[in-house]
Amino acid sequence: MTAATPHPASPVVAVVGGGQLARMMAPAAAELGVRLRVLVEDPSTSAAQVVVDAPVGAASDDAAIRDLIAPADGRPAADVLTFEHEHVPNALLADLIDHGTPVRPGPEALVHAQDKIVMRRRLTALGVPCPRWTALPSDPAAAREALAGFLAGTADGEAVVKTARGGYDGKGVRVVRGAEEADDWIAAHLDGGPELLVEDKVPFTRELAVLVARRPSGEIRTWPVVESIQRDGVCAEVIAPAPDLSAGEAEEAREVAVRIAEGLDVTGVFAVEMFETTGPDGARHVLVNELAMRPHNSGHWTIDGSVTSQFAQHLRAVLDLPLGSTAPVARWTVMANVLGSSLERLTDALPAVGERVPDAHVNLYGKGVRPGRKLGHVNVCGEDLAEVRRRATTAAALLRGESPETSQED
Numbered sequence: 001m002t003a004a005t006p007h008p009a010s011p012v013v014a015v016v017g018g019g020q021l022a023r024m025m026a027p028a029a030a031e032l033g034v035r036l037r038v039l040v041e042d043p044s045t046s047a048a049q050v051v052v053d054a055p056v057g058a059a060s061d062d063a064a065i066r067d068l069i070a071p072a073d074g075r076p077a078a079d080v081l082t083f084e085h086e087h088v089p090n091a092l093l094a095d096l097i098d099h100g101t102p103v104r105p106g107p108e109a110l111v112h113a114q115d116k117i118v119m120r121r122r123l124t125a126l127g128v129p130c131p132r133w134t135a136l137p138s139d140p141a142a143a144r145e146a147l148a149g150f151l152a153g154t155a156d157g158e159a160v161v162k163t164a165r166g167g168y169d170g171k172g173v174r175v176v177r178g179a180e181e182a183d184d185w186i187a188a189h190l191d192g193g194p195e196l197l198v199e200d201k202v203p204f205t206r207e208l209a210v211l212v213a214r215r216p217s218g219e220i221r222t223w224p225v226v227e228s229i230q231r232d233g234v235c236a237e238v239i240a241p242a243p244d245l246s247a248g249e250a251e252e253a254r255e256v257a258v259r260i261a262e263g264l265d266v267t268g269v270f271a272v273e274m275f276e277t278t279g280p281d282g283a284r285h286v287l288v289n290e291l292a293m294r295p296h297n298s299g300h301w302t303i304d305g306s307v308t309s310q311f312a313q314h315l316r317a318v319l320d321l322p323l324g325s326t327a328p329v330a331r332w333t334v335m336a337n338v339l340g341s342s343l344e345r346l347t348d349a350l351p352a353v354g355e356r357v358p359d360a361h362v363n364l365y366g367k368g369v370r371p372g373r374k375l376g377h378v379n380v381c382g383e384d385l386a387e388v389r390r391r392a393t394t395a396a397a398l399l400r401g402e403s404p405e406t407s408q409e410d
């Protein structure tokens with residue numbers, strides 16, 4: 001070890017992606033004495049504003065990722081490589097592992113969060129409850145025919161066509177009533193675009209999510225099951241724990257999430273988005289919708305509402321440290337997203353938020369304002385769910401530049 005190596009005892013976690021999820025790892029890293037090194041898209045991005053060691057480069061650039069983990073100028077090599085989004089080159093990751101850098105989650109797990117066809121096949125093999133689905137063939141005529149056949153088998157003539165790769169937050173997902181409504185995507189696939197799959201449009205009663213942390217040694221923990229409320233395909237609110245959830249249903253949801261985490265050998269924090277369905281007999285069950293292999297919006301409540309936040313837990317998990325308690329610290333925590341804003345500077349709303357909702361935990365991401373963009377969130381904890389929810393949505397409305405009287409509360 002050279003004398004020039006700074007703080008040689010501190011573990012270094014390298015993160016690909018410089019958005020809000022990497023940004024929110026920074027306070028957790030500081031508390032744990034862990035050094036973050038984040039590959040950011042540009043020097044002004046969300047994480048680059050708070051992380052000192054933030055080289056600029058693209059997630060698709062193999063050389064940039066190799067540089068991120070390599071020692072340089074007295075700077076130590078990274079102890080582990082992880083991610084804050086799933087758009088990363090898997091072949092490179094396998095090579096990095098072969099050359100001695102742990103990559104968590106590993107590429108063989110990650111592919112299930114990158115490719116929805118691979119994910120559905122694997123979950124089906126694991127016996128995990130999923131919506132009815134099929135992959136569409138590449139040949140356009142055959143794809144149309146398969147889609148028409150699938151639609152004919154639905155209860156109400158509607159189905160959901162998805163691109164296997166590249167979509168998130170409602171992108172790459174389309175509800176169709178006729179096979180021709182996917183023609184542009186079918187043509188795009190022939191042109192080198194992503195493969196397509198079609199799924200039943202599930203008549204769900206609500207959406208649930210289970211957040212899991214798993215470390216390489218196999219230790220696994222789940223947080224309480226949450227309800228997530230989506231608007232226009234984007235998470236708007238999360239209620240932790242999900243109200244009116246029977247012990248049996250919570251156990252079923254957790255068991256499904258753990259079965260996937262273990263079956264796919266996931267390491268780090270992992271989110272399973274689920275549909276809750278209610279059968280004619282009133283029995284409620286879950287179907288798996290999507291997987292995310294990273295900290296997730298459905299887990300932002302844990303920053304203020306759980307003993308261990310998902311960001312601290314992700315760092316512990318990828319470093320193979322014992323996991324922290326996932327117990328809630330309040331009866332209820334509600335997270336309300338700030339999706340777009342009429343304010344140029346969201347911080348201009350802080351005086352009003354401080355006056356109206358002094359117990360709001362505000363978390364702003366330092367991002368440029370665009371309509372519908374995730375710019376921040378607010379957590380409120382407390383005993384009375386209706387009041388907690390009202391306070392969280394009021395604070396989020398103020399940060400969107402609305403007067404709370406006109407805020408959307410449903």
Ligand code: AIR
Nearest residue numbers: 017018019020021022084085168373
């Ligand atoms: N993200 C990653 N996968 C899904 C989401 N929402 C987070 C990551 C990423 C950021 O959203 O933190 O860097 C990108 O946000 P935007 O607003 O630039 O698209």
